[in-house]
Amino acid sequence: MSAGTPTLSLPPLLRGSGSPVLTGLVGAVQTFILLTMLLLLIPNPRNREDNTSGVLGLLGIAEWLRDKPALRERVQLAFVDNEELGLLGSAALRSWWHETGHPYADAAIVNLDCISRATIPLVVHHGESGLAARLLPHVQEQLPRAILLNAGVLPLSDNYTFRELGAVDISLADPAVLPGGYTIPRIHTPRDNTFHLERFTYLMTGLCDFLAAEIAAREEARSTRSSGVPAAP
Numbered sequence: 001m002s003a004g005t006p007t008l009s010l011p012p013l014l015r016g017s018g019s020p021v022l023t024g025l026v027g028a029v030q031t032f033i034l035l036t037m038l039l040l041l042i043p044n045p046r047n048r049e050d051n052t053s054g055v056l057g058l059l060g061i062a063e064w065l066r067d068k069p070a071l072r073e074r075v076q077l078a079f080v081d082n083e084e085l086g087l088l089g090s091a092a093l094r095s096w097w098h099e100t101g102h103p104y105a106d107a108a109i110v111n112l113d114c115i116s117r118a119t120i121p122l123v124v125h126h127g128e129s130g131l132a133a134r135l136l137p138h139v140q141e142q143l144p145r146a147i148l149l150n151a152g153v154l155p156l157s158d159n160y161t162f163r164e165l166g167a168v169d170i171s172l173a174d175p176a177v178l179p180g181g182y183t184i185p186r187i188h189t190p191r192d193n194t195f196h197l198e199r200f201t202y203l204m205t206g207l208c209d210f211l212a213a214e215i216a217a218r219e220e221a222r223s224t225r226s227s228g229v230p231a232a233p
Contacts, residue, residue, distance in 0.1 A: 044188060044189075044190075044192065046189070046190050046191065046192040046193045047192055048116075048192055048193055048194060048195045049114050049116060049117045049184070049186070049187055049192050049194070049195065050113070050114050050184070050187035050188065050192055051083075051112075051113055051114060052195070053112075053114060053115045053116040053117075053195060053200060054111075054112035054113050054114065054115060055079065056200070057112040057115055057200070057203075057204060057207075058077045058079065058112065060204045061075070061077060061204070061207070061208065061211070062077055064204075064208050071211065071212065071215055074215045074218075075211060075215075076107075078093055080092070080093055080158055083113075083157060083158050087155060087158055087160060087161050089158065090111075090158035090159075090160075090161035090162070091161055093161075094161055094162065104162075104165075105165060107165070108131050108214055109131075109159065109162045109165060109166075109167035109168070110131075110135065110159075110167070110168050110169075110170065110207070111157050111158045111159035111167065111168065111169040111170070112169075112170055113156075113157040113158070113169055113170070113171050114171045114172060114173075114184045114187060115170060115171065115172055115199075115200060115203055116172065116195050116196045116197070116199055116200040116203075117172060117184075117185065117186075117194060117195070117196050117199070118171075118172035118173045118174045118184055118185060119145065119172065119173075119174055119199075120145050120146070120147065120172065120173055120174065120175070120182065121139050121143045121145065121146035121147075121170060121171075121172055121203060122146075122147060122149045122169075122170070122171050122172070122173050122182060123135055123136050123139060123146060123147070123148050123149065123168055123169075123170055124149045124150075124151050124156060124157070124159065124168060124169040124170070124171065125148070125149075125150055125151070125159075125163075125166060125167075125168055126150065126151055126152060126153070126159075126160060126163035126167075127150060127152065127163070128163070128164065128165070128166035129148065129150065129166070130166050131166040131167070131168050132148055132166070132168045133148065134210070134214065135168055135170075135207075135210050136148055138206045138207070138209045138210035138213065139170070139203065139206040139207070139210070140206075141206055141209070142202040142203065142205050142206040143199065143202050143203060143206065149182070156169060156171075157169040157171065170203065170207070171184060172184070172199060172203070
């Protein structure tokens with residue numbers, strides 16, 4: 001290095017892996033992560049959005065199916081728990097389906113998680129986007145701001161357990177501070193105490209329209225295969 005060239009010299013407190021400042025920062029981050037995980041073990045009595053809204057969504061579909069026996073035979077409603085602790089409920093469901101020979105590999109799996117409060121409906125997939133692309137227009141018809149989101153390897157909700165089957169999660173989120181990101185406000189806090197019926201109703205209308213259309217399309221395809229008639233282009 002030539003004489004007079006400026007060099008960056010860190011203060012001794014910031015140098016090397018033994019720096020007390022860096023060690024303190026790493027320790028603070030580890031403590032924060034540990035406390036966050038411990039908080040997840042404490043039931044939150046304020047949970048209208050996460051995930052009472054999802055439970056109400058399934059109950060709403062059950063009510064919609066009540067006078068539709070043909071559709072009712074083709075829809076299964078599953079309530080799973082312990083998502084935050086490692087998708088335990090959905091993993092147990094998958095294991096049980098596998099052990100009992102349930103034909104879930106051909107199912108259109110849609111997960112509902114936090115579906116009333118925020119402003120942007122996210123139709124989340126993990127790379128296999130066929131189901132998400134078929135569902136999106138039905139949601140957009142009711143809530144035009146809905147978008148597809150490829151979450152990649154991030155296990156955002158229980159659909160991740162069935163990601164290779166194209167399983168979808170629907171959640172309502174708001175734009176995050178960082179551009180391109182999203183956040184679900186006030187969940188996992190005492191402030192999760194509001195429920196927005198209007199957005200919830202619009203979303204459920206779109207989802208029920210999708211279920212009817214998806215089942216009809218599958219029935220038509222099955223009928224075409226059994227009759228040997230070529231499908232229309």
